[in-house]
Amino acid sequence: MKRIFSGVKPSGDLTLGNYIGAISNFTKLQHDYDCLFCVVDLHAITVPQDRQELKKRVKDIAALYIACGIDPNKTHIFVQSEVPSHTQLAWILECHTYIGELNRMTQFKDKAQKLGTDGLSSGLYTYPVLMAADILLYDADLVPVGEDQKQHVEITRDIAIRFNNRYGETFVVPEHFIPKVGARIMDLQEPTKKMSKSENDKGCILLLDEPSIIRKKIMSAVTDSETQIYYDPQKKPGISNLISIYAIITNKTIDEVVEEFKDANYGTFKKALADKLIERILPIQERFKDIRNSKELDDILDAGRDYAMHLATRKINKVMKKVGLGRH
Ligand code: AMP
Ligand code: TRP
Numbered sequence: 001m002k003r004i005f006s007g008v009k010p011s012g013d014l015t016l017g018n019y020i021g022a023i024s025n026f027t028k029l030q031h032d033y034d035c036l037f038c039v040v041d042l043h044a045i046t047v048p049q050d051r052q053e054l055k056k057r058v059k060d061i062a063a064l065y066i067a068c069g070i071d072p073n074k075t076h077i078f079v080q081s082e083v084p085s086h087t088q089l090a091w092i093l094e095c096h097t098y099i100g101e102l103n104r105m106t107q108f109k110d111k112a113q114k115l116g117t118d119g120l121s122s123g124l125y126t127y128p129v130l131m132a133a134d135i136l137l138y139d140a141d142l143v144p145v146g147e148d149q150k151q152h153v154e155i156t157r158d159i160a161i162r163f164n165n166r167y168g169e170t171f172v173v174p175e176h177f178i179p180k181v182g183a184r185i186m187d188l189q190e191p192t193k194k195m196s197k198s199e200n201d202k203g204c205i206l207l208l209d210e211p212s213i214i215r216k217k218i219m220s221a222v223t224d225s226e227t228q229i230y231y232d233p234q235k236k237p238g239i240s241n242l243i244s245i246y247a248i249i250t251n252k253t254i255d256e257v258v259e260e261f262k263d264a265n266y267g268t269f270k271k272a273l274a275d276k277l278i279e280r281i282l283p284i285q286e287r288f289k290d291i292r293n294s295k296e297l298d299d300i301l302d303a304g305r306d307y308a309m310h311l312a313t314r315k316i317n318k319v320m321k322k323v324g325l326g327r328h
Contacts, residue, residue: 012197
């Protein structure tokens with residue numbers, strides 16, 4: 001059976017962007033692949049984290065995975081830092097990654113431009129290599145992610161190919177899976193920017209937001225001065241973003257949504273979207289409450305860790321042998 005690996009950082013509360021761009025696809029793909037879904041806490045500490053908050057969020061994300069419909073009986077859910085081979089392999093791969101390649105990573109470049117490099121950790125710089133280690137350790141065939149992670153999956157492929165050429169077939173070269181619609185959900189207040197955990201509150205819907213807050217955020221989403229609803233991300237980024245969200249949440253195509261609302265005004269459309277969104281998110285919130293503090297969650301994460309550890313240990317031993325590390 002082909003394998004999937006993907007991860008989400010516990011660096012903030014899960015957003016609607018995470019759900020649409022990544023997690024809702026995990027739930028669709030889980031039936032056809034051997035799936036490893038990781039809470040990537042080592043990636044989270046590339047920027048400063050409060051330790052209590054981090055601990056809490058690791059379990060929040062794991063519980064949300066399940067609440068969103070990932071079936072723990074079918075998949076393996078685990079915490080990255082509990083499997084030491086991730087950092088071991090990351091180091092080895094760092095020694096096979098060029099500085100020039102890392103300099104081209106747009107996510108790092110954007111951060112460096114905004115904040116300057118002096119205050120940025122070297123972990124943030126080598127972040128994509130740790131991500132490559134996550135994926136290559138398990139010979140993942142497919143990596144479902146949002147658009148912003150495409151370049152990181154590409155560098156993973158480059159590293160895998162380079163390693164295989166040098167040491168012989170070692171890693172599966174993975175493909176990314178990026179959804180056609182919803183791969184980049186935009187901020188509701190600034191629809192030319194990605195919706196993100198760290199950006200402004202009003203523009204970002206959190207999966208655990210109260211329904212009344214979700215409604216408020218949708219109703220006050222920035223649109224444009226026209227009145228007609230149609231899809232044109234360049235000219236109408238706000239409305240087009242809302243159309244994408246509606247399409248994903250209701251399992252419709254963009255064209256179907258546009259047809260449905262062609263005679264409606266923005267207010268009516270936003271109200272319909274808020275209704276659908278709340279209808280979808282409320283059951284997730286209910287399940288989250290049941291799971292978050294259950295013993296079952298720890299059992300699931302223990303089992304996930306054991307499964308991951310088994311695969312990862314085999315792989316890291318193989319890699320060490322190929323590179324010539326250690327005595328055996
Ligand atoms: P992160 O929260 O950065 O760990 O992201 C976890 C997953 O959610 C990754 O696959 C991202 O590409 C995806 N993701 C994050 N924000 C968005 C967004 N605004 N639109 C679509 N996908 C997103
Ligand atoms: N870097 C990813 C993000 O910010 C999270 C991540 C870490 C990941 N390791 C991964 C995603 C491996 C897919 C596969 O979204």
